[in-house]
Amino acid sequence: MTHKKTIHRSLILGSAVFIAFMCFLLSIQAYLTYSQSLYKRYDDKLSNILNYATNRIDMDDLYQNTITGQKTEKYNDVQQLLNGMVDDFELFYLYSLFVRNDSMYNICSATSKAERERGEEDMKLLEPTDAYELSEIRKFAKAMTKDEISYFEEDSEWGPAYTACKPYVNSLGVHFGVICADISISELHKTVNNYVLYNVTLTLGLGLLFALILLAWLRRNVTGPILELEKSARNFAEKSRGKKSPDELIFDAPNIHTNNEVESLSNAISQMSQDMRTYVQGLLEAEEQARSAQEQAEDMTQLAFKDALTHVNSKVAYDKMKESLQEQIEKGGATFGFVMIDLNDLKEVNDHYGHDCGDKYILGCCHIFCNIYKQSPIYRVGGDEFVVLLQNSDYKNKDKLIKVIESEFKKTRNNNSRKPWERYSVAFGMAEYKPGDTVDNVFKRADEIMYHKKMEIKNSSKV
Numbered sequence: 001m002t003h004k005k006t007i008h009r010s011l012i013l014g015s016a017v018f019i020a021f022m023c024f025l026l027s028i029q030a031y032l033t034y035s036q037s038l039y040k041r042y043d044d045k046l047s048n049i050l051n052y053a054t055n056r057i058d059m060d061d062l063y064q065n066t067i068t069g070q071k072t073e074k075y076n077d078v079q080q081l082l083n084g085m086v087d088d089f090e091l092f093y094l095y096s097l098f099v100r101n102d103s104m105y106n107i108c109s110a111t112s113k114a115e116r117e118r119g120e121e122d123m124k125l126l127e128p129t130d131a132y133e134l135s136e137i138r139k140f141a142k143a144m145t146k147d148e149i150s151y152f153e154e155d156s157e158w159g160p161a162y163t164a165c166k167p168y169v170n171s172l173g174v175h176f177g178v179i180c181a182d183i184s185i186s187e188l189h190k191t192v193n194n195y196v197l198y199n200v201t202l203t204l205g206l207g208l209l210f211a212l213i214l215l216a217w218l219r220r221n222v223t224g225p226i227l228e229l230e231k232s233a234r235n236f237a238e239k240s241r242g243k244k245s246p247d248e249l250i251f252d253a254p255n256i257h258t259n260n261e262v263e264s265l266s267n268a269i270s271q272m273s274q275d276m277r278t279y280v281q282g283l284l285e286a287e288e289q290a291r292s293a294q295e296q297a298e299d300m301t302q303l304a305f306k307d308a309l310t311h312v313n314s315k316v317a318y319d320k321m322k323e324s325l326q327e328q329i330e331k332g333g334a335t336f337g338f339v340m341i342d343l344n345d346l347k348e349v350n351d352h353y354g355h356d357c358g359d360k361y362i363l364g365c366c367h368i369f370c371n372i373y374k375q376s377p378i379y380r381v382g383g384d385e386f387v388v389l390l391q392n393s394d395y396k397n398k399d400k401l402i403k404v405i406e407s408e409f410k411k412t413r414n415n416n417s418r419k420p421w422e423r424y425s426v427a428f429g430m431a432e433y434k435p436g437d438t439v440d441n442v443f444k445r446a447d448e449i450m451y452h453k454k455m456e457i458k459n460s461s462k463v
Contacts, residue, residue, distance in 0.1 A: 018233055022203060031196045033287050038192060039162075046164035046181045047149050049089050052304040053179055054166060055316050056081060063170040066098065066107055066177060069126050075108065077383070079122055082110035092161050092184045096168065097129075098177035099141035104129050107168070107177050131157040140165060143178050153185055160185040195286075202279070225262040228254035233269060307380040309359060310366045318379040318387060322439045325389075329438065337390035337398055337432035339405075340446040341369060342454055344425040346384045357421040365424045368412070372405050387443070390432070402430050427454035 061074040086094040095109035106127045111120055123129075132140075136154045143150035143165035150165045161182035168177040232254045253270045256262055305317040313321075328334040343365050350358035366386065370378060375392040390398050405428060412424040429449025431442050 019204075019208075027196055027200045027203065031192065034195050035192045037287065037291065042162060042183055043151055043164070045089075046151070046183065047166075048304065049085065049091070049094075049181050050149060050164055050166040050179055052316070053081065053085060053094075054168070055304070055319075057168075057179075059168060059170045062107065062168065063174065063176050065125060071125055075125070078108050079110075082108060083112070083116075083122070086110035086112050089181075092182040093158065094179075094181050095123075096177055096179040097140065098168075099137055099144060102134055102137055102141075104132060104137050104140065140178060140180070143167065143180075144175050225254070225256045225258050225266075228256065229262065229266055229269070232266075310363060310380055312366060312370065312386070313377055313379040315379070315381050318381050321377070321379070321389065326439050329433070334433055335395065336442075337395055337430060338442050338446040339373070339388035339390060339398075339402070340429045340431075340443070340450040341365075341386040341388065342427045342450055343384040343386075344427055344454065344457060349421045353421055361421045361424065364412075364422060365409075365426055368408050368424060369405055369426075372401055372408065387446075390430075395432075398430060398432070402428070425457070427451075427457055429453055 057078055058074050061072055062078060065071060065075045082094050082096075085091070091110075093110070096107040097104055097109070098107060099105075106123045106125065106129060108125070109123045111122045132154070136156065139150075139152055139154060143152075144167050146167060147169075148166075152163055152165075154161060154163050162185045163180055163182050165178040165180045167175045168179060169175055232252055235252065253266045256266045305314055305320070306312070307314045325334060325336065343362065346358060346361060349361045362384070366378075366380075369386070369388065373388045373390075373394050376394040377389050377391070379387045379389070381387050388394075394401060405426075409424055409426050412418065412422070415423060427450050429446045429451070431445035431449065433442050
């Protein structure tokens with residue numbers, strides 16, 4: 001009788017250890033896999049957002065704002081940019097600051113639409129903040145000194161957040177601040193914890209189910225078959241340790257033909273191993289879904305290559321194009337030209353009729369030269385500046401097309417029946433690549449010709 005109780009207790013203990021081990025193993029795997037995928041996705045998303053923002057900011061102008069404490073027109077453009085991005089990308093916060101003597105000062109921080117509706121205003125330039133503990137402030141100070149994006153968790157009076165910081169660096173290489181994007185860390189932790197809790201609950205449920213079955217069968221007097229079954233279970237636990245492939249989680253059932261509960265238990269444990277393989281396969285599928293979400297975040301990067309208003313190529317795309325074009329020049333196979341286009345009267349339209357009409361003015365101008373240069377990519381490199389990369393038949397017909405663009409815009413400008421924001425006018429300059437040129441050389445020649453054209457238009461309008 002004593003011997004039977006010892007075996008009974010041993011089998012119960014062995015089963016409990018087996019279930020606990022499987023629960024722990026699968027839970028740790030679920031936590032590590034899912035949390036790493038989430039953090040990687042958020043890192044990619046935040047880095048894309050910060051790169052997009054810094055590529056549109058004039059660092060030298062923002063540096064002067066920070067030094068003098070005086071806002072320029074470009075500073076206001078930065079404020080509008082950040083205000084729009086914090087809502088467009090559904091961020092917790094988007095802000096830029098600098099740290100000096102363990103004190104934190106605002107450079108430019110976004111105000112969301114909801115905050116503006118509540119009457120909140122944009123933070124003032126150089127406004128100090130005491131919302132962070134000293135240990136948190138020093139994280140931002142350290143991020144300012146780096147040449148790469150820093151990621152860390154931080155806590156302030158606004159709540160815990162997962163933060164990405166990219167240093168502000170002017171043309172002289174001076175690190176004068178950081179731009180930071182925050183995502184609510186509570187939501188991130190909640191997602192991971194809920195996922196892990198679900199997997200733990202499922203594992204415990206399966207373990208409890210089969211433990212109850214095992215306890216019912218142990219009421220019968222069994223010896224040899226139970227020992228064989230317990231041995232098989234122990235071997236399965238040992239073979240499963242550290243395995244990542246579902247096909248390796250195989251239970252070798254003992255050869256039992258007792259036609260009673262022991263044989264049923266052997267079959268049930270075999271089924272449990274199959275369920276475990278199915279469960280692990282589910283984890284791998286979840287991992288694949290997380291990778292798909294990461295790919296969606298990467299798609300956001302492509303948005304940075306298109307101008308949001310006109311849908312032509314952006315300044316980021318222009319910089320990439322320059323690098324590729326310079327490589328072609330160095331290989332001796334470049335044939336191209338630039339047409340530099342600057343919109344006249346945009347400021348007057350914005351000042352007198354509002355920015356909505358200014359946007360219509362930009363779109364109208366863009367529509368005209370997009371229809372003229374159908375075979376060439378067009379880039380918006382500034383608020384009112386566009387560059388056409390002459391290629392294909394547009395390059396061959398460049399002289400003809402430059403006359404067409406001059407004629408088309410002359411018609412709209414002199415048409416008094418149009419609304420003021422529909423009387424489009426541009427200044428333009430064209431230059432083609434010559435042996436010995438760099439991409440910048442060609443751009444500068446086109447820009448100089450455009451500038452002289454713009455001066456001629458201004459002088460003629462004064463007469």
